[in-house]
Structures are given as structure tokens and as C-alpha cells.
Amino acid sequence: MTDTYLELVNSGFTKKLAKQLGLPRPARLRRHQPGQPLLDGPALVLGTGPDADAVATLLSSPAGGPADPRPDDAPVVLDGWDLEVHRHPAPDVRYAAVVLVLTGVEHPDDLTQPVLAAASTLKSLRSGARVVTISRPALETDAPAVAAARQGVDGFLRSLAKELRGGATGNGLALAADVPVSAPSVVAGLRFFLSTRSAFVDGQLLEVDSDAGELPTDWEKPLAGKVAVVTGAARGIGAAIAEVLARDGATVVAVDVPAAGEQLAAVANRVKGTALQLDVTADDAGERILEHARTRHGRLDVVVHNAGITRDKLLANMSDDKWSSVLAVNIAAQLRINEALLTSGDFVDAPRIVALASTSGIAGNRGQTNYAASKGGVVGMVRATAPLLTPFGGTANAVAPGFIETDMTARIPAVTRQVARRLNSLQQGGLPVDVAETIAFLASPAAGGIVGRTLRVCGQNMVGR
Amino acid sequence: MASTRDTSTPAPAAPRAAYVLGGNRIPFARAGGRYAQASNQDMLTAALDGLVARYGLQGERIGEVAAGAVLKHSRDFNLAREAVLGSALSPTTPAYDVQQACATGLETVVSLSNKIRLGQLESAVAGGVDTTSDAPIAVSDRLRRVLLDLSHAKTPQQRLKAIARLRPKDLAPATPRTSEPRTHLSMGEHQALTTAQWGISREAQDEVALRSHQRLAAAWDSGFFDDLVTPYRGLTRDANLRPDTSMEKLAKLKPTFGLSLDTPATMTAGNSTPLTDGASTVLLGSAEWAAEHDLTPLAAVVDAEAGAVDFVHGVDGLLMAPVFAVPRLLARHGLTLEDFQYVEIHEAFASTVLTTLAAWESEEFGRERLGLDGAFGKVDVDRLNVHGSSLAAGHPFAATGGRIVATVAKELHRRRAAQVAAGDDAPVRALVSICAAGGLGLTAILEAA
Numbered sequence: 059m060t061d062t063y064l065e066l067v068n069s070g071f072t073k074k075l076a077k078q079l080g081l082p083r084p085a086r087l088r089r090h091q092p093g094q095p096l097l098d099g100p101a102l103v104l105g106t107g108p109d110a111d112a113v114a115t116l117l118s119s120p121a122g123g124p125a126d127p128r129p130d131d132a133p134v135v136l137d138g139w140d141l142e143v144h145r146h147p148a149p150d151v152r153y154a155a156v157v158l159v160l161t162g163v164e165h166p167d168d169l170t171q172p173v174l175a176a177a178s179t180l181k182s183l184r185s186g187a188r189v190v191t192i193s194r195p196a197l198e199t200d201a202p203a204v205a206a207a208r209q210g211v212d213g214f215l216r217s218l219a220k221e222l223r224g225g226a227t228g229n230g231l232a233l234a235a236d237v238p239v240s241a242p243s244v245v246a247g248l249r250f251f252l253s254t255r256s257a258f259v260d261g262q263l264l265e266v267d268s269d270a271g272e273l274p275t276d277w278e279k280p281l282a283g284k285v286a287v288v289t290g291a292a293r294g295i296g297a298a299i300a301e302v303l304a305r306d307g308a309t310v311v312a313v314d315v316p317a318a319g320e321q322l323a324a325v326a327n328r329v330k331g332t333a334l335q336l337d338v339t340a341d342d343a344g345e346r347i348l349e350h351a352r353t354r355h356g357r358l359d360v361v362v363h364n365a366g367i368t369r370d371k372l373l374a375n376m377s378d379d380k381w382s383s384v385l386a387v388n389i390a391a392q393l394r395i396n397e398a399l400l401t402s403g404d405f406v407d408a409p410r411i412v413a414l415a416s417t418s419g420i421a422g423n424r425g426q427t428n429y430a431a432s433k434g435g436v437v438g439m440v441r442a443t444a445p446l447l448t449p450f451g452g453t454a455n456a457v458a459p460g461f462i463e464t465d466m467t468a469r470i471p472a473v474t475r476q477v478a479r480r481l482n483s484l485q486q487g488g489l490p491v492d493v494a495e496t497i498a499f500l501a502s503p504a505a506g507g508i509v510g511r512t513l514r515v516c517g518q519n520m521v522g523r
Numbered sequence: 524m525a526s527t528r529d530t531s532t533p534a535p536a537a538p539r540a541a542y543v544l545g546g547n548r549i550p551f552a553r554a555g556g557r558y559a560q561a562s563n564q565d566m567l568t569a570a571l572d573g574l575v576a577r578y579g580l581q582g583e584r585i586g587e588v589a590a591g592a593v594l595k596h597s598r599d600f601n602l603a604r605e606a607v608l609g610s611a612l613s614p615t616t617p618a619y620d621v622q623q624a625c626a627t628g629l630e631t632v633v634s635l636s637n638k639i640r641l642g643q644l645e646s647a648v649a650g651g652v653d654t655t656s657d658a659p660i661a662v663s664d665r666l667r668r669v670l671l672d673l674s675h676a677k678t679p680q681q682r683l684k685a686i687a688r689l690r691p692k693d694l695a696p697a698t699p700r701t702s703e704p705r706t707h708l709s710m711g712e713h714q715a716l717t718t719a720q721w722g723i724s725r726e727a728q729d730e731v732a733l734r735s736h737q738r739l740a741a742a743w744d745s746g747f748f749d750d751l752v753t754p755y756r757g758l759t760r761d762a763n764l765r766p767d768t769s770m771e772k773l774a775k776l777k778p779t780f781g782l783s784l785d786t787p788a789t790m791t792a793g794n795s796t797p798l799t800d801g802a803s804t805v806l807l808g809s810a811e812w813a814a815e816h817d818l819t820p821l822a823a824v825v826d827a828e829a830g831a832v833d834f835v836h837g838v839d840g841l842l843m844a845p846v847f848a849v850p851r852l853l854a855r856h857g858l859t860l861e862d863f864q865y866v867e868i869h870e871a872f873a874s875t876v877l878t879t880l881a882a883w884e885s886e887e888f889g890r891e892r893l894g895l896d897g898a899f900g901k902v903d904v905d906r907l908n909v910h911g912s913s914l915a916a917g918h919p920f921a922a923t924g925g926r927i928v929a930t931v932a933k934e935l936h937r938r939r940a941a942q943v944a945a946g947d948d949a950p951v952r953a954l955v956s957i958c959a960a961g962g963l964g965l966t967a968i969l970e971a972a
Contacts (some may be wrong), residue, residue, distance in 0.1 A: 312576075316746070319753040327611040333576035335749045354579065354817050433969035517935075 344398025460516025546929025628924020646803025717840025739911025844964025
């Protein structure tokens with residue numbers, strides 16, 4: 059599973075050689091470690107107006123609140139992040155993050171100044187730097203110039219992300235009309251994109267639909283007190299999800315088929331949770347999950363639908379069994395479990411559903427009609443399920459991994475695997491923990507304003523949006 | 524002094540209940556099979572870790588862990604404690620080893636339950652493990668004597684003298700045997716005598732075996748073992764289970780025991796338990812401890828009675844001790860066999876079950892040997908070993924007690940819940956009977972919580 063090429067271009071003689079030959083040089087991405095500072099350098103906040111000021115205040119204020127005296131019209135930001143923040147690019151400063159607050163743009167011309175200011179910092183960005191745009195989605199009801207400016211942010215961000223090097227990423231938050239920049243999901247989303255938790259998320263615009271959600275008292279433990287179920291937890295991405303949720307404070311119920319029980323027990327013991335041997339396609343899987351969580355841990359807050367299988371075949375050669383088994387595990391089981399949870403009356407305290415989609419389900423993949431149908435199904439399922447949960451503070455979202463280094467992708471033929479790894483802006487495969495971090499973010503109380511969305515964890519894969 | 528102590532000492536309180544809260548075992552493997560490279564400690568640790576994972580006991584200080592093995596290396600003198608140290612339990616969990624032949628597993632349950640009932644413990648894990656694949660092989664007694672003398676020798680002459688006693692045949696290793704030290708008969712040969720004594724037919728024995736396989740297979744298929752077993756080393760079901768066996772297939776097997784008797788030999792590899800590797804654990808606790816840990820008591824361990832027969836000089840077969848222990852146990856509680864909805868009789872051999880039942884059904888035996896007015900009673904097959912037993916699951920000696928107790932406790936809880944839902948609050952009880960080498964037997968009553 060190790061990416062030998064990535065190791066070679068980052069060490070010793072081969073590093074030099076790759077540089078001289080102009081070979082692609084994927085960077086070693088930094089991942090989250092508890093206690094790690096949010097940024098390892100100053101942040102530049104670009105843009106004008108109250109939203110930009112509010113963001114700058116949030117980033118620069120010390121933990122525990124903005125410094126007194128603060129202006130009367132300053133938005134209430136209770137807990138600042140204590141970063142060194144600049145509002146204009148200073149020469150010779152290597153920025154760790156550039157935040158473009160573009161919520162106020164009314165004409166494409168309004169993009170010029172902040173974009174060019176950002177441009178001046180790019181050549182000296184720190185490795186693993188973050189560029190984040192905060193904007194509003196273009197709507198049919200917008201004035202044409204406003205819509206043009208807003209949609210322009212989309213194209214700009216996706217292109218900039220492709221230009222960034224050294225493990226730097228570019229992502230954006232697109233805030234629905236009435237969502238303030240101080241909304242919990244905007245604050246938490248910005249922090250997620252700035253942090254190393256989003257190491258393999260690149261070129262994505264995440265829409266924030268409402269000001270629902272609750273900010274954590276401790277950013278290291280956003281899931282404190284929550285009980286989370288993870289299906290398919292015995293290995294790979296599922297095991298990583300269990301570990302990250304537990305690290306973020308959740309009590310984890312690790313679920314997998316009885317045959318995977320040995321590895322499942324090891325995961326459960328590692329995260330100090332409980333193991334539940336259960337086939338998610340069982341008719342009563344939802345009831346049994348809920349029963350276990352309720353009797354053993356007193357509640358159920360988060361369900362991560364991670365269990366999934368592949369049975370790849372060209373459609374011309376597809377058997378009923380290969381088609382049906384993939385659909386049964388990857389989407390039908392999720393639908394049945396969700397229905398059991400939603401009708402139980404015990405999944406109503408700001409619940410979170412996070413499901414695993416796939417870039418295959420968005421962009422399509424030859425030989426994966428069954429898998430892509432199931433994963434496309436997940437994208438549709440969360441879109442329709444989230445509104446059923448919002449009345450009691452809940453939501454449902456999906457994560458669509460691209461090429462992730464797992465046992466599954468290790469079985470892809472070597473050359474195909476090498477090519478597949480490089481086909482994204484970060485020029486490498488992601489790690490299971492990258493998917494897990496994104497799931498932990500969407501499972502957190504602060505993500506309540508993100509309703510039915512699918513966030514890609516793909517290093518900005520060349521295919522699909 | 525004495526008088527003040529007397530007044531300050533409270534009268535002994537009635538013992539509180541000790542409950543089975545759950546269990547975990549690894550699938551049982553045939554000797555030389557999937558666990559051929561696993562030691563007793565490996566398997567017991569795996570079974571413990573599965574239990575910890577199922578019940579969220581990571582880092583928990585359990586009151587005490589008791590476990591044992593019948594075939595045991597001398598280096599495993601602290602097997603249970605070493606397994607605890609290798610597990611996810613708190614290293615401050617105390618442990619001790621137990622050995623009572625095939626009754627080892629049940630004895631750990633009984634003794635730990637008693638400690639809980641007395642208030643010495645709040646929680647406990649009972650367990651057992653055995654491997655015939657990794658059995659200890661000892662040197663011959665003569666070689667051992669020579670080696671010991673060598674280590675005590677002080678002069679070259681003494682050393683030479685010791686070595687000179689050695690003969691080539693002394694180098695042959697002594698492999699462990701399941702034969703009785705006093706009769707030199709294997710357990711199978713002993714049971715063949717009992718089988719002949721009670722006139723048990725080949726067909727009746729094969730029926731018991733077939734039913735065991737069919738019932739265990741049905742339990743696996745229904746997911747009954749999903750929360751009782753954790754796979755190990757790629758084995759996900761009991762390897763000895765033959766779901767597709769039939770009377771025809773069983774009838775084809777050649778007899779293996781009792782070949783030298785006057786009566787026809789009836790005991791085959793199909794109606795005897797095979798050599799097996801495996802481990803099991805049972806989580807026990809007080810009601811308070813269960814509540815604190817959000818665990819549901821499944822069944823109370825009510826009482827137990829051990830027995831032994833004089834198989835060396837007397838008329839009773841080696842594995843007939845439970846026949847005598849159970850009537851004593853039931854008499855103590857004013858119960859009869861009719862009061863048990865569920866009976867587990869360990870299938871050391873199919874004929875062990877049948878001779879036990881035959882003795883209980885015999886008017887003459889009841890009067891003359893059990894001192895009753897008539898026959899002790901009858902157990903219908905629909906109450907007996909309802910999820911299969913050792914003939915199908917296999918029998919890793921010390922692990923069998925834990926397998927049976929966890930299965931019984933889950934089944935009792937299930938039946939009680941169904942019965943209460945139907946408006947019937949009557950107690951639901953199970954009787955467990957395990958025979959063991961040395962003419963031993965251990966029996967216990969469990970009652971649904």
C-alpha cells in the first residue's frame with residue numbers, strides 16, 4: 059500500500075533527479091495529530107466588508123473571545139483561533155493560509171482585487187498551505203452580474219486548486235443566501251479546510267445550507283459524549299473511521315459481518331468501543347444497531363454507513379448476483395437501516411447520518427455499473443434523507459472518496475494503480491484516515507447546517523466535478 | 524473481646540445472585556486444523572479479547588479471571604493470568620488456573636459465581652481452553668530422572684554414572700494420553716463398557732449425533748452464535764460441524780471403540796467427539812455490576828453439584844457421575860427433571876447422553892442406586908441440547924463448559940423474554956451436566972434472569 063514513487067521523489071538523489079527531469083512530485087501530506095496547531099504560519103484574509111472582518115476576527119482573536127474593546131458592530135465570535143492574521147499581503151511573508159471572503163461580490167470585476175492579492179502570495183506559500191474561498195452560490199434569482207461573479211468563484215477556485223503545489227489545497231464554502239459567516243457549519247467548515255484534517259480534500263466547494271449546528275467547546279473533541287455506529291468497521295476505511303471518531307471523543311460501536319469478527323474485535327478494543335457482529339443486509343439490522351447502542355451506551359447520535367462491496371464486471375457480462383449483491387449492501391441496507399432509525403423515535407437528538415459514496419458514483423467508472431449505481435444512489439439518498447432529519451437538528455451527508463490506498467485498491471494491477479494515483483491535483487492516493495477525517499467533520503454537531511451534500515475526498519480527481 | 528465481636532458481626536446474609544452476562548468463544552477447530560500453530564495461551568487470549576470487544580471491557584479491572592486447560596504445558600502454570608496480561612483487560616485483573624478434566628470450564632463458572640454470591644467479587648470471567656494440536660510432549664520418566672540427577676551431580680564421575688543409566692528407548696517421548704491412569708483404558712473404551720452394560724444401540728447413538736449436527740447447523744444459520752463466537756485465524760464456524768451428515772453416512776463409519784468386547788461394537792468416530800482445539804469465556808457479574816456497565820443479566824447460576832463414581836472397582840461407568848450428582852442437586856431445591864425447560868448433557872459420546880438418560884429412566888436404577896421410589900425421570904429430545912452439543916461442535920476439553928454455559932444463558936434469556944411477553948412469569952430453568960475423566964461429573968442449575 060506504500061506509494062514508492064512518492065517516497066522516491068521526496069528523498070535523496072531521486073528527489074533531485076525527479077526535479078531535473080520535471081517529473082510530477084507529489085508532496086508528503088501532513089495529517090492531523092492531536093495538539094497540532096491549526097496553522098504553522100500566518101493567515102491572510104482577503105476581501106472587504108463585514109463578512110471579511112468577521113472572519114479575520116475569528117481567526118485572530120485569542121481563545122476565549124475577541125480582545126476588548128471590540129467594535130459594537132462586530133459579530134459575536136465566542137472562541138477565536140489565536141492566529142497571526144494579515145489583511146493585506148506583506149512581502150516576504152510565507153503564508154500558511156489565504157482566505158478569500160467573496161460573499162459580497164456583485165460583479166466579476168469585484169473578484170479582481172482579492173484574486174490578484176492572493177496571486178502575489180502563491181510563490182511563497184508554505185508547504186501544505188490552504189486557500190479557502192467563502193462565497194455564495196449563484197442562483198436563478200440573482201441579478202445576472204451577481205450570478206456571474208458568484209459562479210466565477212467556482213471556476214476560479216477549481217482552477218487555482220489545480221495550480222497549487224507542495225501539498226497545498228484550495229477549497230471553498232458556498233453559503234446559502236441567509237447563512238451568516240458566523241454560522242456553526244461555516245466556522246467549522248472553514249476550520250476543517252484550514253486544518254490538516256482536510257489533507258486530501260482539494261478543489262471542492264461545500265455548500266452550507268443553514269445556520270443549524272453547534273460549535274464544540276473543545277475542537278480536539280468535537281464528538282465528546284456522542285455514540286457513533288460505524289458499519290464495515292473491521293478493516294480499511296471503516297477501521298480508520300472508528301479510530302478517528304473515537305479520537306474525536308465518540309463512543310464507537312464497530313459493526314461488521316460475523317465472519318470479520320476477529321478484525322472487528324481488534325478495532326473495537328483499539329478504540330475502546332464495542333463490537334457488534336451483524337450483517338447490515340439483515341432485515342432487522344437497524345433495530346439491532348439501535349438496540350445495541352441504546353442498551354449498551356444509552357443513546358445513538360451518529361450512523362456511518364461505510365460497509366460496501368465491489369463486484370466489478372462490464373455490464374455486458376453482469377450477472378444478477380453481482381448486480382444485486384452490490385446494490386443490497388451498498389444502498390438498500392442503508393435505506394432499510396435509516397428507515398428503522400427514523401421511525402424508532404430514538405434517533406431525534408440532532409442525529410447525523412454519514413454515508414460512503416464514491417467518485418465512481420459521480421463520474422462513472424468502466425466495469426462498475428453496479429457499484430456506481432449504488433454509490434450514485436447514496437448521493438441521492440442523503441439529499442432526500444437530510445430534510446427528514448433537520449426538524450430535530452439532524453442531517454445526512456455523504457463522502458465520496460477518490461483513489462484511497464486500501465487493500466481494495468492494492469489489488470488493482472500495478473501500472474493502472476500508478477496511473478490512477480497520479481490522476482489528481484495532489485498526484486497521490488489518499489489514506490483511509492483522510493476519508494475518516496471528513497466523515498468525522500460531517501458527523502460533528504457543528505455540521506448541522508450542511509444538509510444532504512456529498513463532499514469529495516479525492517485530491518481533486520481529474521474526473522467528475 | 525469475643526462477645527463484642529459477636530454482637531457487632533451481622534448475621535450472614537442470604538447469598539445474592541450471580542449472573543451470566545454474556546460469553547465469547549472462538550470457533551472450535553479439529554486437531555491439526557486451523558489452530559495447529561496456536562497455543563493454549565493464544566486461543567484463550569483471543570477468546571478473552573473477543574469478550575472484551577463485545578462488552579466494551581477495555582482496560583476494565585475484572586474481579587477475577589479463572590480458566591484452565593486439561594492438556595497443559597508445565598510452562599503454562601499461570602495460563603489464565605498470562606492470557607489476561609496479553610488481553611485488552613486491565614493488567615491489574617487477577618487470575619488463577621483451574622483443572623478438573625472436562626469439567627474445568629464449568630467449575631470456573633461455579634467457583635467464580637460462588638465468589639460473586641458471597642460478595643467477594645463483583646465481576647468475573649470464567650474460561651477454558653484446550654489444544655491437542657499443541658499438546659505437551661514430555662520425556663520418558665527414566666530420561667527425566669537421568670537429567671535431574673545430572674543437574675544435581677557435582678563430580679564428573681557422578682555425571683558419567685548418571686548418563687550410563689540411559690538406554691536408547693528412554694529417548695522416546697511420552698505423548699499425552701487420554702487413558703485412565705488406574706485402568707489404562709481410554710475414555711472411549713471405558714464408555715464402550717458402559718454402552719454395552721446399558722445395551723445402547725448403534726442406531727440410537729447415530730441419531731443423537733445427527734441431531735447434534737442438525738441443531739448446531741441450524742443455530743449457526745439463524746445467527747444464534749453472532750454474539751457468542753468471534754472468528755479466529757480465518758475460522759468462522761466450528762470446523763467439526765457437518766450440516767449435511769445423515770443416518771446413512773453415519774451408519775457407514777466403522778466402530779472404533781469396544782472392538783474387543785463380546786457385544787457388537789457400536790461407537791464410531793461419528794458418534795464420539797473428535798480431538799478439538801478451542802477456547803471459551805463467560806462473563807459473570809452481580810446485578811449491580813451489570814447495571815453499572817449497562818449489561819443485561821441473562822441467567823443466574825443457581826447451584827451446582829459435583830459427583831464421582833468408583834469406576835475402578837465399582838459397577839458404574841467412567842462417565843456416569845452426573846447420573847448421581849443431578850438427583851442430589853435437584854433434591855436440594857425440591858425440583859424434578861420436569862421443572863427444567865432446557866437440559867444440556869455434554870456429548871462426550873452419544874452413548875454418554877443415552878446411558879445417562881437410560882439410568883434416570885430406569886425404575887430399578889432409581890430404587891436401588893439413587894434411593895428413590897422409582898425412576899428419577901425423563902428428558903424429551905426437544906428439551907435436550909437444543910442447539911447441538913459436543914458431537915457437532917467438537918470438544919476442546921476445558922472449553923466445553925464455557926461453550927455450554929454461554930449458549931444456555933442466551934437461550935434461557937430468550938425463552939424467558941418470549942414467555943414474559945406472552946404473560947407467563949414462571950421461572951425458566953436449565954440443567955447442565957458434564958462428565959469428566961477420573962469418574963468425575965459436574966452439574967449445575969441456571970435460571971433465566
